[in-house]
Amino acid sequence: MTLLTNLSSSLQEIERDIWQKLSEGTDPKRTAFRYGTLATQGINGPQQRTVVLREVQPHERILLFYTDQRSAKVRELTAHPVVSWLFYEEATQTQIRLEAKATLHTRGALADACWARVPLSNRQEYMNELAPSTPLPGPPTESNVSSISPEESEQGRIHFTVVAVQVHRIDWLRLNRQGHQRAQFYYSMEGLKASWVVA
Ligand SMILES: Cc1cc2nc3c(=O)[nH]c(=O)nc-3n(C[C@H](O)[C@H](O)[C@H](O)COP(=O)(O)O)c2cc1C
DSSP states (O other): EEGGGGOOOHHHHHHHHHHHHHHHTTTOOTTTTTEEEEEEETTTTTEEEEEEEOOTTTTEEEEEEEEESSSSHHHHHHHHOOOEEEETTTTTTTTEEEEEEEESSSSHHHHHHHHSOOHOOOOGOOOSSSOTOOOOSSSSSOOOGGGGOHHHHHGGGTEEEEEEEEEEEEEEOOOOOTEEEEEEEEEEEEEEEEEEOOO
């Protein structure tokens, strides 16, 4: 791998483009990188699920998603705070695979600030007295979101958790008729290292 100072301009452009696309992914109207597949290490092997990319801090290389503190993924992240987060943009046939370290924020300033931005309609997801994955005797009953007051919605705050992941490696792949392109980026103590690799 080559250090950033010696990187070819195309590798630098790709790295900039990745963070640009991820930042755009937090906009609900731009869907390319809005939903990603997040993998964690479960008790019996890898576990994957779709999560919404909520916020990107490119300078710190941090991505945020929201979840329920009682969910299986939180238990898995507590035991193994590492994730692989996969995004795919169909229009450009581009896949990015992020390796990152996760930190959980159920209390504190970050979780409070994010909670303040969660609309009333979404707060209900965190208000269920039963934890995610609890077995039910039948299909869930429909709930009336409009009947929830802002005060009532605060019941969801104790379950609301922000997961912040800091990216340390990116695998980028673009499919192309003229030849597939693949590059890897690694954020080390000395700076960004990058390399073209065989697709
Ligand atoms: C389009 C879509 C978006 C989702 N976004 C989230 C999300 O942002 N956070 C979350 O915890 N679960 C989200 N889910 C649900 C998860 O995929 C998963 O089913 C749930 O969180 C339970 O996962 P776990 O048992 O591995 O914890 C989403 C599901 C779909 C289909």
